[in-house]
Amino acid sequence: MKRAILLLSVFLFVAGCSGNWGWYVVDPRTPTGWINLTFMMRGAYYTLAISVVAISISVVVGLIIALPGLSKNKYLRGINRTYVEVVRSVPILVLILWVFYGLPELTGIRLNVFWAGVFALALSDSAFQAEIFRAGIQSIRRGQYEAAQSISLNYVDTMRFVILPQAIRRILPALGNQLVYMIKMSSLVSVIGLQDLTRNARELVVTEYRTLEIYTILVLEYLVIILIVSAGVRWLERRLQESERG
Amino acid sequence: MPFDDSAPIIEIKNVSKYFGDFKALADVSLEISSGERVVICGPSGSGKSTLIRCVNRLESHEEGHVFVSGTELTDARASLMKVRSDVGMVFQQFNLFPHLKVIDNLTLGPRRALGLSEEAARARAMEYLERVQIPEQAEKYPLQLSGGQQQRVAIARSLCMEPRILLFDEPTSALDPEMINEVLDVMVELAGSGMTMVVVTHEMGFARRVADRMVFMDGGEIVEVAETEAFFTAPKSRRCRAFLDKILNH
Ligand SMILES: Nc1ncnc2c1ncn2[C@@H]1O[C@H](COP(=O)(O)OP(=O)(O)OP(=O)(O)O)[C@@H](O)[C@H]1O
Ligand SMILES: [Mg+2]
Numbered sequence: 199m200k201r202a203i204l205l206l207s208v209f210l211f212v213a214g215c216s217g218n219w220g221w222y223v224v225d226p227r228t229p230t231g232w233i234n235l236t237f238m239m240r241g242a243y244y245t246l247a248i249s250v251v252a253i254s255i256s257v258v259v260g261l262i263i264a265l266p267g268l269s270k271n272k273y274l275r276g277i278n279r280t281y282v283e284v285v286r287s288v289p290i291l292v293l294i295l296w297v298f299y300g301l302p303e304l305t306g307i308r309l310n311v312f313w314a315g316v317f318a319l320a321l322s323d324s325a326f327q328a329e330i331f332r333a334g335i336q337s338i339r340r341g342q343y344e345a346a347q348s349i350s351l352n353y354v355d356t357m358r359f360v361i362l363p364q365a366i367r368r369i370l371p372a373l374g375n376q377l378v379y380m381i382k383m384s385s386l387v388s389v390i391g392l393q394d395l396t397r398n399a400r401e402l403v404v405t406e407y408r409t410l411e412i413y414t415i416l417v418l419e420y421l422v423i424i425l426i427v428s429a430g431v432r433w434l435e436r437r438l439q440e441s442e443r444g
Numbered sequence: 445m446p447f448d449d450s451a452p453i454i455e456i457k458n459v460s461k462y463f464g465d466f467k468a469l470a471d472v473s474l475e476i477s478s479g480e481r482v483v484i485c486g487p488s489g490s491g492k493s494t495l496i497r498c499v500n501r502l503e504s505h506e507e508g509h510v511f512v513s514g515t516e517l518t519d520a521r522a523s524l525m526k527v528r529s530d531v532g533m534v535f536q537q538f539n540l541f542p543h544l545k546v547i548d549n550l551t552l553g554p555r556r557a558l559g560l561s562e563e564a565a566r567a568r569a570m571e572y573l574e575r576v577q578i579p580e581q582a583e584k585y586p587l588q589l590s591g592g593q594q595q596r597v598a599i600a601r602s603l604c605m606e607p608r609i610l611l612f613d614e615p616t617s618a619l620d621p622e623m624i625n626e627v628l629d630v631m632v633e634l635a636g637s638g639m640t641m642v643v644v645t646h647e648m649g650f651a652r653r654v655a656d657r658m659v660f661m662d663g664g665e666i667v668e669v670a671e672t673e674a675f676f677t678a679p680k681s682r683r684c685r686a687f688l689d690k691i692l693n694h
Contacts, residue, residue: 344502345539345598349553349605350528359552363543 202421223408224415234402238415241395242423248312248392249381252319256380257373259320260327261362267332278328285325291386294318298390315387323380330376334369335361367438374431378424385420395419451514453478453609453640454499459508461494461664468494469505470664478608481641483651483672486661487687492644495661496611499642500531513608529557532602536614538594540586546573546597547582550604558605565604572600576630592623596630603634610634612643648692652676660684 224238225231267278288296297318302308309317338361346356366373388397399416403409452475461469468491476482484492497503498510501517501524510517515526541549550569554560560568573579576596578589586594595615602610612631616624628650635641635654645651651658651672658675660668660683668675668684679685 339539341535341537341539342541344533345535345541345601347502347528348500348531348533349601350525350557351553352557355556359544359556360541364541367543 206417219411220408221411223402223406223411234406235415238395238398238402238412239419241393241398242419244312244392244394245381245384245396246423248315248319248387248394249377249384252316252384253323253377253380255316255320256323256327256376259324261331263324263328264331264335265357267328268335278332282325282328285321288322290318290322290383291389293322294386294390297321311387311390311392314390315384315392319380319383319387322383323376326376327373330369330372331365334365334372337368338364370431370435370438374428374435377427377431381424381427382420450477452476452511453480453513454642455509455511456495456499457509457511459495459498459505459510461491461498461503461505461507468664469498471508472664472666473508474659474666474669476640476642478640479638481635481654481656482643482659483655483657484642484644484659484661485646485648485651485687485691486667490661491664492661493613494664496533496613496642496644499609499611500533501527502533529605530607531609531611532605532607533611533613534595534598534602534615536617538586538591538598538618540594540598540601542586544585545582546578546584546586546589549586549597550601553601553605568604569600572603573597575603575633576600577626590623591619592626595619595623595627599627599630599634609640609642612641612645614644614646616645616647646691648676648688660687662687 222228222231224235226235263278263281266274267282269275294315297309298311298314301314342360342364343356346360351360384392384394385396388394388400391397395416399412403412406412454474454476456472456474459469459472460467472491472495474495484495486492494503498505498517499512504517504519512527513530515523517523517527540546541552544552547566547569550572551560551562551565554565554568555562570579570582573582576599578593578596578600581589581593581597586597589597595618599615615631616627619627624647628647631641631643631650632654641654643651643655655672658668658670658672659666660675660679660681662683668679668681670680675684676688679688
């Protein structure tokens with residue numbers, strides 16, 4: 199993290215030496231600079247909204263897909279394998295294009311940009327979530343299931359009160375990674391027109407021509423968001439661990 | 445079929461159990477009546493755990509029949525629900541739920557499976573925590589307790605379901621020596637209360653004190669079943685005598 203900032207400042211310094219900088223386009227002290235800067239930052243709303251909605255859906259779908267993967271029945275396991283293998287083979291950008299342009303022709307249902315993006319991101323991420331949940335659930339010892347059975351809990355209650363709370367604690371770091379990954383991948387939805395950070399930066403470039411400055415700000419915007427998210431995940435991890443060991 | 449109290453509460457009839465090609469139980473039969481305390485012993489790998497796990501259907505058997513309070517154990521939902529509500533189990537490794545406080549370990553089953561209200565479940569949990577003498581640990585997490593305390597919580601968790609039968613699979617084998625007695629004391633007290641108990645253990649002092657009958661297993665078979673005094677003073681089979689010699693002169 200410190201190294202990243204150091205590298206970045208060296209990079210900016212070297213770039214600045216060319217004497218060709220135009221920071222004025224995003225200088226908050228000038229009226230246009232301020233307008234440009236706030237225009238760019240407004241994109242954070244859609245970047246965050248689409249990431250959070252998509253990951254909420256993909257966690258649920260991933261869990262539902264993970265469960266047959268834990269079954270003794272090989273056909274149920276087959277469903278899980280097929281879903282995971284097929285879905286994770288499709289590049290996210292391709293999936294976004296297919297959902298936005300292809301799906302309406304196939305089904306007649308036209309999703310707006312936001313929901314098409316959510317759909318594609320969630321679908322793609324669900325395959326990874328399914329693998330994460332499967333590994334997490336498999337890491338819980340058999341004795342936990344047996345204890346749950348011996349106090350008469352049914353399958354749903356066993357999962358809900360005994361297995362998943364423990365599995366989720368273990369996979370929290372992996373879930374945090376997926377959220378970071380999701381925020382970054384959401385930038386791809388800008389190609390179909392979502393007004394996110396990336397899209398707004400590109401639009402500004404079209405009118406202002408200052409690519410280096412504007413994209414540097416864009417990099418910093420993602421950096422700040424992701425550092426905050428990572429810190430949040432680590433805080434949650436620590437809190438959950440404390441509650442077990444005190 | 446209503447359960448007749450004079451009939452055995454557990455009936456194991458010609459049960460065989462395979463793990464792949466390996467025969468873990470070979471034509472085992474045993475009847476246990478209500479209120480009886482039976483201790484099962486035998487060398488490692490003789491099938492003791494497998495046998496008691498067949499009594500609450502943690503393992504399923506391939507041949508023969510098991511009846512608990514008159515209900516045959518099958519994969520049918522009704523049969524599973526019946527056996528799980530009648531039979532509690534205490535494990536060697538405690539198997540407490542580490543993410544739940546002691547009190548929540550105890551109330552989970554009564555609330556979710558028996559449909560008790562939160563207050564009723566808590567009241568019952570505190571009652572059984574008193575009984576195993578650790579009411580002051582209710583708000584702690586299992587991993588904050590000693591092994592002996594954890595096993596007593598596990599016993600209390602089983603008792604909260606108010607089962608008719610309690611199975612113990614080597615309940616003291618994972619404990620440091622100085623903690624064994626606090627668990628055995630709880631079990632002795634329980635034996636005095638009329639609970640039907642089936643206990644796999646190497647604690648022969650405990651067995652002599654509380655068991656009505658002893659079962660000796662070897663190689664997946666029940667080799668000997670006898671009244672406790674007769675079992676220790678005059679074991680009939682050579683294998684059983686050899687086992688007792690080894691374990692008692694330890
Ligand atoms: N899930 C399983 N899969 C394959 N074999 C098993 C399984 N469980 C038990 N066995 C085998 O069945 C035999 C009986 O096991 P069991 O656990 O009932 O013995 P035990 O008498 O309880 O021994 P111990 O005193 O070591 O606990 C052993 O040979 C064991 O290896
Ligand atoms: Mg065993």
